[in-house]
Amino acid sequence: MLGLNKKDFNLLMVVVGLSLFAPFILNIFPKDSAMAFFNGGYPDLMQRFAIFGIFAIGFNILFGLTGYLSFGHAAFLGVGSYAAVWMFKLLGYNVVPGLILSVIVAGLLSVVIGYVSLRRSGIYFSILTLAFAQMMYSIAYSDLFGRWLGITLTNGETGLQVYSNDPQILLGENSPIVPHIFGLEMNARLTLPIGPWEFVFPVGYYFSALFLVLAFYLSIRIFRSPFGLMLRAVKSNNQRMTYTGLNPRPYTLAAFIISGMYAGLAGGLLASMDPLAGAERMYWTESGAVVIMTILGGVGTLIGPVLGAGTIKYMENIISKMNEKLLHEWFGFLPDSLEYSIVWVASWFTGEGWHMTQGVVFMLVIIFLPGGLVEGGQRLAARFGAKSNDTGKTAQPAE
Amino acid sequence: MGILEVKDVNKRFGGLQALGNVNLSVQENTVHAIIGPNGAGKSTLLNCLIGKLIPDTGSVMFDGQSVLGRLPYEINQMGISRVFQTPEIFGELNVMENMMISCFAKRDGAFRMQAMADMYREKEVVEKAEKMLEDMAMIDKRHDHTASMSRGDKRRLEIAMCLSQEPRLLLLDEPTAGMARADTNNTIDLLKQIKEDRDITIAIIEHDMHVVFSLAERITVLAQGTPLVEDTPDKIKGHPKVQEAYLGEAA
Amino acid sequence: MTNKLTRRGVLKSGAVAGAGVALPTIFTASSASAQAYTNEPTGSTVTLGFNVPQTGPYAEEGLDELRAQELAVEHLNGEGDGGCLNTFTSKALKGNGILGKKVQFVTGDTQTKSDAARASAKSMIEKDGAIMINGGSSSGVAIAVQGLCQEAGVIFMAGLTHSNDTTGKDRKANGFRHFFNAYMSAAALAPVLKSEYGADRRAYHLTADYTWGWSQQESIAAATEAMGWETVNNVLTPLAATDFSSYITPVLNSGADVLVLNHYGGNMVNSLTNAIQFGLRDKMVNGKQFEIVVPLYSELMAAGAGKNVQGVLGSMNYNWQLDNEGSRAFVKSFGEKYGRPPSNSAQTCYAQTLLYADACERAGTFNPCGVAEALEGFEFDGLGNGPTLYRADDHQCFKDVLVVKGKENPTNEYDTLEIVDQTPVAQVTYAPDHPMFGGAEASLGTCNPGA
């Protein structure tokens, strides 16, 4: 089906299913219950799951298949966002031109950066990509290009946004004034209350999820293609590859460009959900974050990056919101001394300490589960005697 | 005029003359062995043939075309395949995938973007790879991961990959190094079989005289970066210079 | 232009209007349309969203803001000593929550990044039902979050944001700022600089290379040049810079006798430290004592710079040593709860929370448009800054500006700054269409209730 074998098709269906039912899965706790804090099913976070899933899938095509560790992929995400916002400013809020341009611009940038960086391998490649991305960040943060040209290009640290006096030449009398796809607004949503539950179905999320499914499908096809085979050959043995008459560089460059375009698409989608592009999304730690997502989920696996992106974004958004007051409420039933010691310990890892949790989880995964969550799933499946296959390990929810 | 013509090749590393005025001619459809003591420059010569090293002076012609200045993959595409001393295969992939990489390389050249095709639906490539595995008696190992295979099997796979590219010249760098006797004999038989089945020129660098004398039709003896003598195996065996420079030492 | 704006104002966002799909009746078409405005509180509680940097370089500032906001919530709910509820000139607040609803709050981490700040604000609005967003510690973040709140239809009370743009070219109908701005700092400092250092000075500017830095430099250069100073040079320094030595050395031989550091946070701590290291404060140039000016001070940064701030002039929105009834009540309340005096960003966030609550009470609704209307043109006293006006034209607050100086002999760790002068509000007031504030083009747009 769709040019996939049965196993891959099943995996694709799992992703489709997860995407479709995410509003239910992520709102598993009733709205007013104490556990509702852990619900991740609000529009912004669900959109981020999908968008960063796309970003990580693209990154995995480069890192997972060829083994080239880029530390500068956030640059492509950033220029994608800038490109999309510029389209909003010049043409209007329909997201289609923005998304197209964001992919094109990120693609062009990745041709340049990839062409130069791929002349080196190993850590030299990583540092080259890092250097390029940091340059792009500095240029965006102080709007250096804009300054050299005498215009506003990135609007510095405030971020590029749409002003009411922008040209927006395609903006008709009745066009929405928020990003939309042919009139369907990205921030529109349906709310479905069932008993104590409340499920939200945001347009923006389903729009992003559509791209996630497409991106995932494309990545399966690439993994199973002769091209994907060649990329794995690059990672496995570059020497044998050249002595087999193959030129690794166009293969890695193509992978680099594809993953750059994925990142550009993710950036364009981010801007479509929220029409503001900030320079911080190009900072090197953001590039590090996509590496972390990919590894956490399982590098080189199909579903891993999606799981990793979901886990990191969930942690970032939920754990950082656990403040001490909340902790005291939760542990208030305990005797005071116990309550205070638990809260003291927990506060290292929650609220402003969420970076600590991220660091710890990340280290634990690298040390004990080098294959990431996918490997964890496989081990669990093996322990409980289930057949260890690709679908088995995706049966668990995204978080 | 041989298929491979090496003329006046010199290569220095700092103060060391690794190759001095090497001349070599390998005739089409023969097995040509290059032997010599350690440090004689055998590997350096080989590396000059496949583009890994560029000689300081001299020329290397393959089938009338110069290989100098070409990148390794271009030289491979001209029809020269190399088998390494330690088997170089794609360690993280399985046997069939290894085979398919070289079959794709033969069919599509150095680069072809096929990101949407399913590799297992490329019938001709799959069939060719399977055929080659059958020929090499490895078909039942097709799903094995190469990392867990024996050295002999790895060597066999590497040779299979090279052959699937239908090279005109196969370069073997000590193909039996580090192998047990049984594996060595198997490899000799395999190479003999290959020579019988197809029109192919084989150049072999080898330490093991047993292997050399079982296979070679011509032998070049290299010492201190220069060819001492080139002749048939029988003549080489009795050659006094060779006795002195190499075989005597071994005895 | 005006045309376009009105049309935009009429258009409402948030509904599924464009979808055109026949929806099953089980769906309540949109969460927004069931309500009169975004996150209309239906139960017995109302939720405020406190969005402050909890990680990153401004984390301490953010934590102090959080302390103040928690204190404000206590006071609103009638707990504690009531703080400024007793001194506030508006008596609408009764200590029984807001409009009878108990006040709750949620927190988010801006990380001092526009993206992260918008994400955390969205999470509080979309998930926790926050009815307003309060706080923050940089202008980039404030402008980004202000834009978001405008789109989402909630009130935004900016925290520490000093750039002119926040209520200048980026002003929004749903956003209000209690903090002062770069123009006001400059206007307040200029007369003091003139009386302390004379009218014949040559100033060298080091400016952080981002929106706030530019805005601060532009303002202070204009104000000092107007009183006769000469601007010798203005050098932009990268935000990421940690060592400023190579920016300081050219100052030594530039002929300048004043160094203006348009830096904030870690930049300011390091550039000031480096300037002192190079002996600038001990130098005599043109027969005058060399001086350093830091236009924007904060207690935490002053503490970070240690004794390097001694004798260095700057301005502040508020200082706990300010002696008026509201200030005393606030410092007492804050000091007793946390054992330390409040910072000026803490006071800002505290005052904003109370002001928001008071505006709701006076408007009789949480509807952001009603609240905005109640805040516009509101004059009050008793929250610590003295008499204050929330100007309707640009939602900027106007009050006296404090000029402060690093104290020569601090008696304890909180005693780093002393108030030199209190520049009256008249001197720092400007026209709403001032060119530094977006000129005539700048517009608040229309209030967006989100439904």
Added chain:
Amino acid sequence: MSEFILQILNGLDKGSAYALIALGLTLIFGTLGVVNFAHGALFMIGAFCSVTLSRILSASYETVDPTQKDFLGNPLKVKSTYMESWLGPDIGGAIIDWSVPLAILFSIPIMIAVGIAMERGLIKHFYKRPHADQILVTFGLAIILQEIIRGFYGANPIQTPAPEALSSVAQLGGALGLEIVYPAWRMVYFFFALATIGGVFAFLQFTTFGMVVRAGMADRETVGLMGINIDRRFTIMFAIAAVVAGWAGVMYAPINAPNYHMGMDFLVLSFVVVVVGGMGSLPGAVAAGFLLGILESFASWERFKVFDGLDQIIIYLVAIIILLTRPRGLMGKKGVMED
């Protein structure tokens, strides 16, 4: 002219920090083959050794002074240090004043302990893992270390002044007839860095231990075959690298007030330095450190700022150019880190 010299001095000063960090990074990489992203954190811990010692030395007790009032109007609690009340204001005061130089000694056991704990507890298990895994696990560790420091010391920078006697500016260039003033402590930092770098090189060059380590850096297997327990020596080298990074931080504290994220600020830069110098080359790391420091200084100087913002991107620009023209950096060896 004098300005030119000043910028060179600035460059050498920045370069000192880069070189010291890069030196340790290269030592670890060269000996253990590990890419240590937590190295910046070691620098940060060093700086906080200064902070901690100065806090310990100025530990104080409170007495209530009824004549003064605190901010709430209560009697002021006056703090006096134990050091001054035990040893008298002269000696006690001097000890507090000299806490940063004293922290050089104080930091040794701490940095050795941290170094050994890191190597034995974590990095040991990553020798055989891919470089990507090493980068990531040490990156995770760096985050944790910085969060711990933030937990204890807060996010605000903490001023840690140099001794009074070294806080002033030094008059240089009198002999050249130029007026050059430069902060005394920055000169101290530069010479301290030179001495430390010299010490490390001398140690590797002239001691048996150092010779074995150098042999091990060149070819680990051979040395292992000689029956020398190279692993234990490498652990010690890790500790030494930690001390070098720690010292770089200890002495840096008075230059710029330490904060918890200073390690990350230096991390990317020091990696660029190491790569520009050539992975695995100690002289390369030192040379690249000073070179990039000087280039950065001049790029920040208006006269050399050919275009706006050059100072922001110079380091990366130079790194890209060098890596493309000299594939293995300035002094890199073939085959190192290329797979």
